[in-house]
Amino acid sequence: MYLGKSTGKPRVVIIGGGFGGVNLARKLKGADVEVVMLDKHNYHTFQPLLYQVAIGAIESDSVAFPIRRLFTKQKNFSFHMAEVLNINTTGNTVSTTLGDVHYDYLAIATGAGTNFFGNQQMEHFTMPMKNLPEALNIRSLILQNLEKAAVTTDLSERNALLTFVVVGGGPTGVELAGALAEMQINMLCKDYPDLKPEHMKVYLAEGKPKLIAAMSEQASVKAKQFLTEMGVIIYNDVHVTSYNGFDLEIDNGVSLKTRSVFWAAGVRGEVPQGIPQNVVVRGARIQTDEFSRVRGFENVFAIGDVAAMITPQSPNGHPGVAPVAIQQGGHLAKNIIKIVKGTAPEAFVYKDKGSLATIGRNKAVADIGKLRFQGFFAWLVWLFVHIMTLAGFSNKLVVFCNWIINYFTKNTDNRLIIHYFNNETMMTEQVAK
Amino acid sequence: MYLGKSTGKPRVVIIGGGFGGVNLARKLKGADVEVVMLDKHNYHTFQPLLYQVAIGAIESDSVAFPIRRLFTKQKNFSFHMAEVLNINTTGNTVSTTLGDVHYDYLAIATGAGTNFFGNQQMEHFTMPMKNLPEALNIRSLILQNLEKAAVTTDLSERNALLTFVVVGGGPTGVELAGALAEMQINMLCKDYPDLKPEHMKVYLAEGKPKLIAAMSEQASVKAKQFLTEMGVIIYNDVHVTSYNGFDLEIDNGVSLKTRSVFWAAGVRGEVPQGIPQNVVVRGARIQTDEFSRVRGFENVFAIGDVAAMITPQSPNGHPGVAPVAIQQGGHLAKNIIKIVKGTAPEAFVYKDKGSLATIGRNKAVADIGKLRFQGFFAWLVWLFVHIMTLAGFSNKLVVFCNWIINYFTKNTDNRLIIHYFNNETMMTEQVAK
Incomplete structure (x- = not known):
């Protein structure tokens, strides 16, 4: 060949x-x-x-x-x-x-x-998000569960369909939990008149005592405050002990009925x-x-x-x-x-330009050099950095602007179930390679 | 319920x-x-x-x-x-x-x-394009075949991978054949330096004596001329008699080795x-x-x-x-x-605003009222009509502009194989519902 x-x-x-x-x-x-x-x-x-x-x-x-x-x-x-x-x-x-x-x-x-840390049950029943097919599977699962919740008359089933649990409070978990909370606040009652924001619950479970532990104490505290204000229920210092696709057990004694558990707990x-x-x-x-x-x-x-x-x-x-x-x-x-x-190589030195995580519209946390700042300005910096990086990879600037417009108008027009995700015959084995 | x-x-x-x-x-x-x-x-x-x-x-x-x-x-x-x-x-x-x-x-x-007209072989081995999952399957198949063609040393296999056959010369078939020809002209040698445009062949097979038979004689003739200039090989008055995923037989005596047959022959x-x-x-x-x-x-x-x-x-x-x-x-x-x-309904009267079909960049055919025109101006009209209709459905204008930019710059940045299409275990049963 x-x-x-x-x-x-x-x-x-x-x-x-x-x-x-x-x-x-x-x-x-x-x-x-x-x-x-x-x-x-x-x-x-x-x-x-x-x-x-x-x-x-x-x-x-x-x-x-x-x-x-x-x-x-x-x-x-x-x-x-x-x-x-x-x-x-x-x-x-x-x-x-x-x-x-x-x-x-x-x-x-x-x-x-x-990284599921060898836990086959978690690997089987929770949803990872490390590549595009996995992200699309999550999109399909969330939307399918909302559709089902809109018609079920079984209140316990409706609550399970509207309970979203993010495992892992690193940047990915924090960003996903924040995005789910914004969906709850801005979209749910507009698109699903039969559902009310208070029917939906977003949980974030993290093993460490604080969120986004790799960032500064200030960033961590502020991220938790933002998420709490947005209605996310946060458990720190906890581990998920079992999940069978219906019932999730956490080692702080909490049991949750949920149909959507997102795994962002390790790589x-x-x-x-x-x-x-x-x-x-x-x-x-x-x-x-x-x-x-x-x-x-x-x-x-x-x-x-x-x-x-x-x-x-x-x-x-x-x-x-x-x-x-x-x-x-x-x-x-x-x-x-x-x-x-034939000349000698040089040693690598990492230039840490800082860390950013976004929690929601106008809400981000930033550690840049010795600066620690949070809120709207951090969010603007986050936007700018991502636009620049994305644009550097391709001429996607127009699309990205479109996204910003959507972000400002609080519309999300891409809630499409294109590839139906079968969560009855759970789960990660379905993911396209 | x-x-x-x-x-x-x-x-x-x-x-x-x-x-x-x-x-x-x-x-x-x-x-x-x-x-x-x-x-x-x-x-x-x-x-x-x-x-x-x-x-x-x-x-x-x-x-x-x-x-x-x-x-x-x-x-x-x-x-x-x-x-x-x-x-x-x-x-x-x-x-x-x-x-x-x-x-x-x-x-x-x-x-x-x-409509496969009851032909189970065609239903099994050819690719329809009536919904979004089907269009994405076609996208994946085309790209996978190009990737395979770029590395195979078997010339006969390479030719089969680079032979694309569209069955059906209505508007859909004509537009798809034109788009494939543009891919051949503008993209192939840029992205696949090992492949040359002349390695790729696009065929269009139509049962009737003319293309887009629903439109005017002028539109039909001009569409055929545009496609021929772009290198598409057109057979009129023919029927496809068999296809097993490798060999396609046409009743004009032509046999083609092809791995991609698109079915746009009926609804x-x-x-x-x-x-x-x-x-x-x-x-x-x-x-x-x-x-x-x-x-x-x-x-x-x-x-x-x-x-x-x-x-x-x-x-x-x-x-x-x-x-x-x-x-x-x-x-x-x-x-x-x-x-x-409690009042009486009124009879429907269809207001025919005309027909448009696009064959490629700057190439479209239009029958509007008694007007028959083809070429760049028809293409502008086609663009305008589609922008207006699309924008009417949602605020997708920005995205559509992005698409026009891509169209002008001859870039197509969405050639992504996100859901791998398995064309070994052919075919249409794979399509998501």
């Missing part, structure tokens, strides 16, 4: 077209190497806005970009939609569903998937087969040195969410966020160019 | 939220009736642009609108997402997946589905169970009188594609196009108001 351009130049194979992989490939434009990207999807996903797709606020297609389109003008680049089966580090080849591909340098940028690296187990550390991340080299290898690198760059400066690796992946991708590109030229 | 508002006012039940059903419900706003709409989807589909979704030129969500959203301000309206199982015309009830619903007046606006009314067979005429349409009353009934009506209003002025019924459905919906609303008030 022919894969890649076979130009005779050193070949850099990148597994994964997320933030890290895409930036690595871009920064290799014009370099004296051949770049081959592999991804099981034909599109890059703008993950930070997946929760907006899940609640129907933006169009599913506007958070995804065809990978080929991102690189139409890059001559040393080729893309193949393929699933990686195995990495043969001794033979320097990657086995894929399309056949084998040789590499001189390999960059693993496979990102992270959902784990998507480590390809063939990477030795002894370099895989906590959270299924691949241990690298400060040059992004996988421990024990000279020509195999890992960047982004799947990598744990363990150095004296970062003993636990860097946080699993887009800026780390983008910076590591760009940095690795420079290093590969150096290595090819 | 509680369905509808039970206000004591006469209840109008509308089956179907297409152009006809939606306009009927809208024009009953403020009338002294209770309106209940049933649809198996929770959204209205803007069918005229489905082919643009199929080739990835516009976002899937922008041709669909949540039905509830269209009626948020209409107090006498309620919607239920339900599939109709049976109509009991003696008991005046509709059985649905949510339970039974009583009607005083029933409007059947179920539209048309694909048939979606007649609900319970409508007597003796009122179902050619094309599975329900025969009505000039008041849209189903033959033999006083309070059961049919409008739009599912109806054949057979009168001396229209011995074969009206064409199955959106303007007929919209006009019949609005007209029926007026008549129902009259009937409820």
